[in-house]
Amino acid sequence: MNDTKTPVFSCPEEQKVFSRVYKYADMATRLMEEHKTPPFPNTYALMYAYASAENDDIVGIVDNMLERGDLSAYEIDEVYSNHLCPxxxxxxxxxxxxxxxxxxxxxxxxxxxxxxxxxxxxxxxxxxxxxxxxxxxxxxxxxxxxxxxxxxxxxxxxxxxxxxxxxxxxxxxxxxxxxxxxxxxxSMRDPLTSVHNRRAFDIKLAAELDAARQNNSGLCLAIADLDHFKRVNDTFGHRIGDEVLKVFANIISENIKGQDLVARYGGEEFAIILPATDLKAASILIDRIRLQTFQRKLVLKGSKKPLGDISASFGIAQFVPGMTPDNLVELADQRLYLAKRQGRNRVQAEDCETNAA
Missing domain, CATH: 1.10.287 (Helix Hairpins)
Structure with a gap:
């Protein structure tokens, strides 16, 4: 005996609405299966919004993600936070x-x-x-x-x-x-690490850059990236990777001052805004964070198995008159990649190669 109940609709218009809902729900589920996305509520909400095509920004972003094959849990959560959470x-x-x-x-x-x-x-x-x-x-x-x-x-x-x-x-x-x-x-916090998110970072950086320009004061930006983080996820799983992100975010938060701001900038990237700080002071502070990260020996609960060395690379840029927020971010990014090329676990505050940290 078939116990499946046929929905009863009060009018043809209601039937059309439910038909669309079922159609989008089916499309969202198929997309999740096809691309093997994490089976989380945020993923379903994003795929449903993509299937309904009611938001052009979401359609364009998801199209790009599907084309790149970049459907990690973080990227999905990032799009969800920036476009659906608002x-x-x-x-x-x-x-x-x-x-x-x-x-x-x-x-x-x-x-x-x-x-x-x-x-x-x-x-x-x-x-x-x-x-x-x-x-x-x-x-x-x-x-x-x-x-x-x-x-x-x-x-x-x-x-x-x-x-x-x-x-x-x-x-x-x-x-x-x-x-x-x-x-x-x-709305300004990263749900995993509890530090600020990209939206808060953009607002803070623009405000501090205006203040530095008007007051002729110092301003530095550091961008940090955990070294070989994919290896941690592949070896121990994403749950352990999330814990490493939390530890790193906490180390940064414990070292910065009240006027500073740390934000999760990308998957394993963090940005640190340092108002009223020159390049020398910023380098000393960021190197302390680098050293504390490397010295923090993490082990798995229960088995006490060590995770191995956890390190991070940093690029620092100092504001000079005429710079835009994008200019400052781009310069810090360039120096971060230079630190990566020179062996990782280092702080790069110049445009030329330096000796190992």
């Missing part, structure tokens, strides 16, 4: 915005009620005042005073309600502000 971040911000609007509406209602009560209280006071002026007996005066006290108590109660309501709204708005800040911070 949509989710925007949705989160919109929801928070709706809640802020609701709180503002509540505040306006409270203020409106307060104004209305105040006007009523003023009217009653005026009436009581006029009545007191016309009293001819102790009983009339006593009744007027009793009326005044009753109205005063009513107004005091309304004032307390208004104050409590405004305090609660203020608390809720502050909570929403923090939620909005959390969403913004999440």
């Amino acid at each position: 949509m989710q971040d925007q949705a989160k911000r919109e929801k928070i915005g709706e809640r802020v609007e609701a709180q503002i509406s509540s505040v306006l209602d409270l203020v409106g009620t307060g104004v209305e009560n105040s006007d009523q209280f003023e009217t009653v006071l005026q009436q009581i005042g006029n009545g007191i002026g016309q009293t001819t007996s102790i009983d009339q005066l006593s009744a007027a005073i009793s009326n005044l006290m009753s109205e005063n108590q009513r107004m005091a109660g309304q004032s307390r309600k208004l104050s409590d309501g405004l305090k609660e709204s203020r608390k809720q708005i502050e909570l929403l502000r923090r939620e909005l800040e959390d969403v913004r911070n999440e």
Whole structure:
């Protein structure tokens, strides 16, 4: 007996919508199988977006990735973070915005009620005042005073309600502000290593380059690349490779100052922005990071099997007037590749070849 249920659609238009959804879902699954991509939610979301062809940028990027055969988990996550997560971040911000609007509406209602009560209280006071002026007996005066006290108590109660309501709204708005800040911070972080991502790097580099230009201050950029990282992944698996990335990111983070920024720039590449820093100071700092990385002897949990030497190569560029962010990145990249050619596990801060580190 076939237990498969046929979906019931309320109208032909609904049937068309579901048909498209099923079609794109099937295409996404086939693409994942054909290209042996990691079977993760991010991969499916990216392939579904590619199949639906609703975003030209995603279609172009995935076309290039398929052509290069470059469908690693990191590259997929990078595209997902840069092109699909912003949509989710925007949705989160919109929801928070709706809640802020609701709180503002509540505040306006409270203020409106307060104004209305105040006007009523003023009217009653005026009436009581006029009545007191016309009293001819102790009983009339006593009744007027009793009326005044009753109205005063009513107004005091309304004032307390208004104050409590405004305090609660203020608390809720502050909570929403923090939620909005959390969403913004999440969108600027690499989910694996928790350091900043490429988007945060681009924003920070542009800002620091403008500051260096305006203040005539120092600025250096270092780009780091873990040596033979593919060998780690191939030998021990991607999960261990991810742990190595976290360790390296942590070593960098522990050595930089508050005004500096480290970002995951690519798969195993990291970028370090060093404001108010000259080339000599940057070289000393980056070499300390290089040495600590090489000296960190990593072993597998349980078996205690050593991973072998983990090292990184670095290229450093110093900002000079007239440079753009792209110029600075390109120069740091060139010096990184020069460090690689000279044997790796070294810091390159010049355009010419130097002795081994």
